[in-house]
Amino acid sequence: MPQHSPDLPPELLPLAEMPLLKRLAARFFGHGLSRLRAQHRASWLHGQADGFRSGHTAGVEYGYQEGKAEGLEQGRQVLLIRDSRSTEHPAPGVDDYLFDDWRLPLSAELKKRIKADVGRLLPAHAQPSSAQWKMIFSETPSTSVIAGAGAGKSTSLVLRILLLNHYLGFELDSMTVVTFTRESRKDFINKLMEVFALWGRPLGLKEARELVRTFHSRILPMVRSLPGFERLQAFENLSDRPAAGDLEVDSNPFDLRINDAQRKHLNACYHALHRRDGRFREAIKPLLRHSLQLKELERDHPDVQKRMAVTELAAKRDEELCDTLEDLWFRAGAWPIKGIEPNRQTVEINGSQFHCHGYVAELDAWVVLGFDPRENPQLSRPGSKLSVRAEWAVKRTLFQAFCRKPMIWLDSYESAKRVLSSLAGDASAGPGFDYKVKGELASAPLLDCFVAAAGFIENLGLDVSVAVGQMVFARDDPDRFFFEALSLFWRALDDHLLDQSPPIMSYNRMFSLFGENTPENFKLLSDERLRPMSHLMIDEFQDVSPQIVSWIRASLREIRSRGPAMHVGRGAQRSSLLCVGDDWQSIYGWRGSSPKYFMEFNKEFPSPATSRVMLSENYRSHQHIIDAAEHIVRAAPAIAGKKAKASGEPKEVLPVNVLDRDDQGLAARLAEHYRNGDSILMLFRKSSDKLLIEDHILPIVNVDSRLPTEERRLKQLTYHSSKGLQADAVFLLGDCQHLTSSPYKNQVYRMAGLGKDGDSEPYDNAQKDETLRLAYVGITRAVKHCYWYVDSPDTQAANAPKASDRIPQGKPFFADLRA
Incomplete structure (x- = not known):
């Protein structure tokens, strides 16, 4: 039986499948009709139509099925080859920059004109170097300037302000220049007024003081602009003496001394809390026992x-x-x-x-x-x-x-009176006993200890109560009760101060009001009050604290979020930040400052574009002074690539002399330099050393103190107080050494994210580095001569790391004359 095609449409299958005899009869009968031409036309037409329709339908369906199958296969192959779309759906990135993407509009012609004016109006010794011009002409929103000791940064900062104001039309009230102390602020204001006058732009003292600020004098007007705080006083500025102008808002951020006006509030808060709070009384008892024990x-x-x-x-x-x-x-x-x-x-x-x-x-x-x-x-x-x-x-x-x-040993009748008043809880001078927190060098009145510990915690950008709640101490450690009492006292003190008329607030509290954790408070600030933060220039940035960094970043974010509307009709647009510092001169870690924010500037202050300038020329000291100081400090972590070079006329190079402690020999050498007309810095680590040495140099002190201030050539200061100063001859009395370990500071350092990951003693290790930086600061005050008198270490300090351990043998920049 013949096989029909498997592709034959279903409609034709019955004919093909008829029995053979019937199929032959049909063909014979059909052949005959065809020869007779016998056709029924209507039937034929109907059949033709039916056949056409059925064939067309069958063909279409057949073709559709085949085409669809073939098309889908081909289509799948094309999509697999050509479809490069990701199966993931990431969200858009976040623009976390503190600044808009903009550049300072400085053309080549303008730069040429400015350089010509500076060349004509400033003396030869004040002409900027190529590195200083790079700082002055920085066009990016953010700039970090690494300026070593004696780098001539002050003149460069003054010319930067002149560029923005005189040449680019930036209003002075859109800028803030920040210095760290009253003294440095006063010096900078005088230099600024002198240079502006040379350009025919007289700058009044009031105008200059509005521009050149300390951090403290900038935050106080911000808070005073808030409703109800118009007459707010800063706790740190309280005094029994009447305030003199805006000196009241210009305090030294590193002055820890408590005056009588401040102590009255501390005592009043203490006694009120002691009367009403049983938990506070219980926390005080073990402190009293420990102090008397x-x-x-x-x-x-x-x-x-x-x-x-x-x-x-x-x-x-x-x-x-x-x-x-x-x-x-x-x-x-x-x-x-x-x-x-x-x-x-x-x-x-x-x-x-x-x-x-x-x-x-x-x-x-x-x-x-x-x-x-x-x-x-x-x-x-x-x-x-x-x-x-x-x-x-x-x-x-x-x-x-x-x-x-537990034994209380009463040494005197007077100490017995203090114990009596302490037990009664009515000491007119406060708790009536001293305390020593582990890690501190000496004991102090309890409330002074409270202020110092709370200040350190808040400088790190932490809330005292929250930080205390995360601390851990041994069960019998009296510091456990100290910090419990501190938490209760500090909250009560904040409330007590705000209840005064006019209200009082600490600077740390003010900074926290406008920090990154409280951005909503900025909505209460007018554009006028915020605008001075638009273009910030900050000196000594290596000594900034986490608390201040949070305030700066929050201010810059708010300025950017307000957009162009904040600057309508003004020459100064957008915002910028220029920070000048030297991580080798970071010496205030004991107050909560950290060089981290300067060393990691790009990370801490994200910007679409930033500039980095290295001022490596030293206009103060000769090369041996520079090399000796840098050799000491290089053991501490630092910004890479730093190496200072003596600039200007070639100077006679003399080594730094290291000697055994000899007060009589020191006095004789100091007297010789004074007779020769040299300026002298006598730097000491302990106030007791100053008293001891004064017995030997009293004749010179008496002569010098009778001269007019500008003619005096002898200054006696701590190492820390000498920053920014210089002298022909510098005498360093005492080593730089880390003597203690501070359990609580190590804990809060970790809370603040400072130190290396996994470091159980980040604060102590930071302080070991700081001892080296302190020696660097002391040595680099010298222009010509430096003498370093080092004590023999006592038993307690024999194994403690100290800066003098870094004094090398066989180097020309050190002469080790110790026995």
């Missing part, structure tokens, strides 16, 4: 070793000694003391029995009466070879080394 002595201390031998003898005479001391205190009207139960108890020391005089239930501590220094030191008991004072000293030493009970 006899301080421990190591058992290998020489005094302990010497007096251990007479322990048994001292115990035999102890009851009689107690009787004598109680009689002295009773006659002085200082015993008994309210709050101290006069109850003798025995204490065992190395197997021998000694006695206490009383017990303070509130503090759970025992009391021993001492020998008041106003009594006759020769007083002795009948039959005793030792004076009462000497017997008492032996007992005290033994208790310090071997007694582990």
